[in-house]
Amino acid sequence: MTERVSTISALTIALAVAVATFVLPVSAAEFGPVEPIKVDAKKAALGKRLFFDPRLSGDAAISCSTCHIPEKGFGDGLALSKAYPGSDGFRNTPTLINTAKKAAWFHDGRIGTNLNDVTRESITETYFMNMDMRLMQERIKQDPVYVKMFKEAGYGEPSNGSVRKAIPEYLKTLTSRGAPFDTGNLSDAAERGFELFKGKAHCAECHSGSRFSDDMPHNTGVPENPDIWSNPLRHVTYVAYSMFMGIENYMNIRRDVGAHVRTHKSDGSDIGKFMTPTLRELTFTAPYMHNGTIKTLDDVVAFYNRGGGTDPNKDRRIEPLGLSKEERANLVAFLKSLSGEALTGPDHVWQEKINVNYAAIEDWLDKKN
């Protein structure tokens, strides 16, 4: 009985995946502007300060903005991210612009709930910010600016739970705006590129919707970044991640299994799948792919024109495209038209200096903790 039920549910999942993967009609995809999200201004402002405050990490050395840099499209411009001090990262820092619209987060899509959980994961994960949130809460309560901001935002006393709400509220403000594609200012080359994107180049099969992502994992055969396996500090981080995620045989693996951590298929056919990244703000976020192995958009287009990389589990829709040099240039022009204004002004970047030292609470004995 149990076996039959699990077979049926496995079939159902397989079918659902098949439908989502292969039957999605390109014509139905809408590529309009990303709609702004209404936010509570005070909560978002609080989240903004938290985002730029290094005291949210265990040793108070890094903030969210250390890796999600506004000038770099809220990525970091590196092939592979930094990590918490003492570690190095094994993936490319993804942009946070439009992140509130995603269905699943991280390149492996391991969190599919909401930004509250993403915030918790990012603050507490050993190789991200390595913070005990109980200690974080007490740090925040020591800062009168926060005490006031939390109260005025309607959260009352600073707490872990409110941090996990306020940061997502701020992230909701990171919405693409002013891209030539959205404002109707496409060059002729970009126009032609858009047609290729939807047609001959088949990009829209996965890069669909207003963010140009289907929020699904796919295997396009992106080659491994050898730096992960030759730099012990990156490989260490990958091993720690593997242990926590339940990846088997982790000491003998020399590849990033990607979304396998979501589905754990016993035949390994889901190894090497990564979430389709958004194509917005690409001009700010080079290098590309989950491991930063492709440096320019020209190279990305060349990669797909070759039919992607080599991988036995590569999505069978990835085939050589036969694009001419001019077609490739048009496609790149189109991709560049998907980048808008830099979100580097006061709306998105905390402007005042954050005093990271903690003043003593005066008359401590007479005050309630």
Added chain:
Amino acid sequence: MAKRKALSRAIIATSLGLVALGLGSTASADSNPPLAALGPPPIPHDNPQTPEKIKLGKLLFFDSRIGGDASVSCADCHMPKQGWGFNDPISRGYPGVIHWRNSQTVVNAAYLGKLFWVGAAKSLENQAPGAALGAVSGNGERDMVEARLAFIPEYVKRFNQVFGDDWPKVNNVWKAMAAFERTLIHDNTPFDQYMRGDKSALSEQQVRGLALFQGKANCIECHNGPLLTDQKYYNLGVPRAEDWLESGLAQITFRYEQYAKGVTEELYRKIKDDAGLYYRTKQKSDMGKFRTAPLRYIAYTAPYMHNGSFFDFEEVVEFYNDGGGDNDFTDSTMAKTKTDLLKPLGLTDEEKEDLVAFLEALSGEEIKMPTPKLPRYAPLPAVASTN
């Protein structure tokens, strides 16, 4: 004096219901375990000492890669040059943090039945992860510790030799550290030599101090046995740490500890001092109690008490001569748990000096140890594709 003690013991015995079992009569005013020279430390059956394990434990003790951001090792709060402790009243903590208690010496920790100031760990093997992983001390994490060690070939080799691990296992990190710590033994002080029969090991003044220790000053009531501690918990009325009034960083940790140790919200709001043993037992009668400290090696481990309130022996002796002190757990602010063993002693200046002289006899040669050269990370060899 003897009558008072007998009375207090009878009260304790009654409260434990032992009188009904006929065991109450075993208590006697002279039943304190006698002072003695220190023997070898107990070695647990499940973690025998071997030279290879001790060497591995030494490397790990000094290796900052155990800590969260790879910048702090055990030896950063238990510094060989600071008495294998830390010479500020409150220990440094993890970067960006300060601790909330005095760092205890590792020397002779091997003899203690329980570790930390309120006995929160039952063995050195259990103490090590508490310190290495706690947010205000090492802030490390088990998976990361194992992952890092796997990339240090020297450790891979040594863990295999010592424990048979294919890859270093984090629980064996604590075992190796404990084995190393069991070598930090201080058992040949002038006091030990004296107790072994070398009557010239103590000066006349120190001998007078020893007599006071066991007599008029009644230190032996708690500082007894070969280890000079009964390993029980008392509230002496040690004043609260000044840091909590003056340092924002210290106030943060103070509140964090209340939160992390699971006190009620009501208590979290109003508590303004370290409730000690209460955090383990959640019994109001345990508020403000800390374990009697062992006394060897103390020449190197100032300042003293759980929060480093006293900087030298003279201050400590004055404190006891005054009958201890007052804190939030002595005056009913939070509780009233001060031990009634403490009464003003009426020591003369000369007697105080004698007692201090004896305390100085409890330390011998400093245990010095240079930081060992630590092995380096290396990439793992390539393997065949596992796709």
